[in-house]
Amino acid sequence: MKYIDNPVIEETSVAKILMNKFPAVFSNKLGKLNKFKVQLQLKPDAKPIFFKPRPVPFALKPKVDEALDKLIETGILKSVNYSDYATPITPVLKSDGTVRVCGDYSVTLNKVLHIDNKRG
Template sequence: MAHAILTTKHIRQMGHNNKTTQAPRRKNFDTGSDITIISEHTFDTLNIKETEAVDRSARSATGELPLTSQFTCSVSFQGEEKSLTCRVSSIYDLNVMGLDWIDAFNLKDQPINSVCNQVHNFQGSVDKSAIKPRSAQLKLSFSDVFDSKMGLCNKTKAVLQTKPNVQPVFRPKRSVAYAMQQLVETELQRLQDCEIISPLTYSDWADPLLS
């Protein structure tokens, strides 16, 4: 089972023993990863002189995850600064904020929109006095669109077709940190209650997206 929230936030990283090299870096906020990783491409932009040998191995859903080195850095978030470890991978553009950093700043129990950057695409003035009445009218006219229930498309039916004589692929479930197991079980039960997924006792095919 896997539970991953994919979004982005800015984190300030500083070179080891060199606090003049402060630079914001964008990472994926991923509760499915136990460790924080950046790509060699990102690492090369940080001007960090000292690294250490990697003290652990890592695996992804597709197999071994290559880690080339690790370093200690000062990480600043909302005025709080901590000294944390970051691993480096040869995979291009792999920049993940894992559970080690998430736990360090106690971010697991916070709403995701309180952690992420706010994105504002609209430019220009808005007549705010006209928004609420119009919004209420739309919610009343299209109540089925705005309710909290799961929608259902009944206009068409999706069919997955495989090539002739194809060999089934069975991917085992992803490991989940003990602290996250109850959250994952709760979410899977919610999806089952909404009839989005259903349990099976056996299958030739499996993918760790949900299992």
């Protein structure tokens, strides 16, 4: 039977092993799902929902613009001139002073998604 003399050191060693074994999980970059393709099924009677933007606090506007520009530069978002669909965003101020842009799909996409409860 082995006793742990110093649990902090033991936890640090395990953390380092895991970080070395799975670097993508511990990366600061946005992850990518590449094992399978995701398809969202809309309800048969779904109609496009265009929800006007919510006002962004004046103090956060430059940070929101910067965050959106970064999402476009990295290919996560695509700039378009016109769309039948639009969802409002909620900017969240992070502890490092940057902003996380979150789409509020509860007022748009979630209402027209077909949820297959048979899938696990």
